[in-house]
Amino acid sequence: MLGSLKTIGGYSGIKEAQRAFKVYENLSCKIVPDAADQTVTILTKQIGLNYVEFWLRVDEDQQFKTVDGRMVRGSALDANGNEVATNRRMVFVKDSVPEKAVRALKRGNTMHVLGIPRVDLAIVSWRVHNADSRPEALGWNLPYEIIVVGKYNN
Numbered sequence: 721m722l723g724s725l726k727t728i729g730g731y732s733g734i735k736e737a738q739r740a741f742k743v744y745e746n747l748s749c750k751i752v753p754d755a756a757d758q759t760v761t762i763l764t765k766q767i768g769l770n771y772v773e774f775w776l777r778v779d780e781d782q783q784f785k786t787v788d789g790r791m792v793r794g795s796a797l798d799a800n801g802n803e804v805a806t807n808r809r810m811v812f813v814k815d816s817v818p819e820k821a822v823r824a825l826k827r828g829n830t831m832h833v834l835g836i837p838r839v840d841l842a843i844v845s846w847r848v849h850n851a852d853s854r855p856e857a858l859g860w861n862l863p864y865e866i867i868v869v870g871k872y873n874n
Contacts, residue, residue, distance in 0.1 A: 834870035
């Protein structure tokens with residue numbers, strides 16, 4: 721699988737950071753926990769912005785290593801260096817080209833990457849577990865993280 725994690729040359733479906741992150745950041749959702757069935761339903765719209773090219777700026781010196789990769793807190797920057805999203809969890813597959821590259825980065829360093837959004841289930845879990853004291857959290861915008869699947873060589 722590691723060989724499939726790369727940038728996609730010539731593919732026209734890759735979105736620019738400003739457009740994609742604006743949609744990701746503002747996507748409404750409703751989280752519906754069902755304690756009796758022990759399920760959680762997430763209601764949201766489909767967006768179709770599956771790939772986004774951006775510059776990842778590492779925002780913390782600490783990186784969280786997992787069994788199968790690592791997670792890094794960072795911000796997304798557009799091609800002009802403007803912040804388009806902050807404090808996002810960026811997920812890296814162990815031993816992929818992007819994961820190997822991010823290991824050496826410190827707070828403030830950047831790298832040019834390709835990512836795909838996915839629902840951040842850790843935040844969904846927090847919202848469900850805190851719904852009694854924070855019921856409004858079940859209606860906040862969709863929590864997302866980015867899986868970094870490719871690194872550009874520039």
